[in-house]
Amino acid sequence: MISKLKNDRLLRALWREPVDATPIWIMRQAGRYLPEYRELRQRAGSFLALCQTPELACEATLQPLRRFELDAAILFSDILTVPDAMGLGLEIVEKHGPRFETPVRSRADIEKLAVPDPGSELRYVLDAIRLIRADLDGAVPLIGFAGSPWTIATYMVEGGPSKDYALIKGMLYADPASLHRLLAIVAEAVTVYLNAQIAAGVQVVQIFDTWGGILSPPAYGEFSLDYMQRIIAGLETDAGGTKVPVILFSKGCAPLAEQIADAGAAAVGVDWTADIGEVRRRIGNKAAVQGNLDPAVLYAPAEIIRREAASVLEAYGPHRGHVFNLGHGIQPGVDPDKVAVLVDAVHELSRSYHAS
């Protein structure tokens, strides 16, 4: 499968094979910082319509690749499509964020939930994947993704973004059995969904555990990592029998990188608050590492962007298994030209680390 791609740097880095330059992709690379995205979003009428119309989702996915020499495409979608397909009634409220019409608050609410059939209820995602793969024509790999069960459950229980996560944490400490039941159902839904994405053509999978970092270390293991491990263990190979590498990104959890690597992830994603060199040393040969430039560096002049990119590359050093990324999604106010500076800097400045 690697050999069929014109640019296989990402897959090579994920499997810790030699590369000519460090691959780079950017979380939320298809997004609001691009004027052509804003135009497309306008045309779609709403964010959800954009996600749910395969031709438009395909277009959004491909937009950043026309501008920048990125080493991967990532499916344009949202982690909350899964609970939406479970019947919670997702809406995106301007300047507020996602909101569920019927949040999950009780054991009875949980018992009513069913694992959606991706082939029907999330078919629009699978159709988008097939369109994107056809359009990419092997130029770069396509990354699929899902939210972690813990992160998805956080939104399902809180009903939207939260400042203190009082409801789900209340459940965690006061009624852990119910939370485990909820997480088991979501983990099953995510497993089935990611297998459908793989069957439709994604070549890499990232699990976004945006809220793993609000847990104490033992709670993270029990309520977040265990379920991600279960998902990874349940993933099938692609149509050609090839194993699909999983990038596991638990924001704020770099101190637990070794545990994350042990959960079966091909790569551990780390945010910018970690020292990526130290993470690599701790993980050793267990997994690749993805990260970890502070997204705010993209507000700086070009020479600072190059300097900070160089500093991340240097921290990682001349080792296999580095996938360059920001430590979190790109911010909407960034000038797209700065992204070109970053992508080119990573390719150019990393070559010396890979020469042998």
Add this chain to the structure above:
Amino acid sequence: MISKLKNDRLLRALWREPVDATPIWIMRQAGRYLPEYRELRQRAGSFLALCQTPELACEATLQPLRRFELDAAILFSDILTVPDAMGLGLEIVEKHGPRFETPVRSRADIEKLAVPDPGSELRYVLDAIRLIRADLDGAVPLIGFAGSPWTIATYMVEGGPSKDYALIKGMLYADPASLHRLLAIVAEAVTVYLNAQIAAGVQVVQIFDTWGGILSPPAYGEFSLDYMQRIIAGLETDAGGTKVPVILFSKGCAPLAEQIADAGAAAVGVDWTADIGEVRRRIGNKAAVQGNLDPAVLYAPAEIIRREAASVLEAYGPHRGHVFNLGHGIQPGVDPDKVAVLVDAVHELSRSYHAS
């Protein structure tokens, strides 16, 4: 000074001397979870009026001590009184948070700032301290506090709470010289302010670095820790010539605990996402450690609160220098009876670790 207090557990623990039981106080222990606080806040008319009226601030400070066997009082105030005194025009907007009328956005804005004279511009805080000390009559020590320069500057530049800190981080990467200028002025203001608090009678000082954790490790050192170190170095002894211990709490920065201890803090505050036992081992004999129960544990039934408190005590082990606290401020929805459960559990369950 220690011997004049009826309960000197906190000071002993901060100086890593033997204690009979682990001291406990709770961040935001005077606050919205208490019905008598909500009544007082109503009576004051606004949060700022409550902070700025010494009799009311004194009353708010003492309220939790009437209910719980806490080992310290903490001044009721706000970290944004300093930039307010610098003329930025603080207002607290319901359901939104603090907002500054004139945020600091340019070098010219920064050059206009002056260090306030606490004796006049923050006199209401010093008057409150004198009232509280008189009322406490040596029962427990009084903790004073200030925000860290980085955290205060974040609010000054963003103008209020922020999701992505685009403005201050833009300044950090694009114009670090201006940010350093701003931080130097705020550090000077905080030093003078804390010295005035000490002269008025606070016996311990905590620096709240709520937003230290949004920085990369090198940026944290350069833009946050260095300025806190400067403040600590500039603190004077109390009226009796006794050194006042400093607790430095950088939320999200436990991986950098050794550096924090090296900055001169008597104690390093850690949030609940860290393993407090591991932090203690890394710090060794350099400093005490404060923390770190997940505040959300207080939503659980009493037996779970006792179990989780026991688990923090066990993680710290039979060593000197533990100050029990939550890993962040107590949440407004907590039942006050749960706080009594926690305080009693810590005192009762910790005794075996201190018997010798």
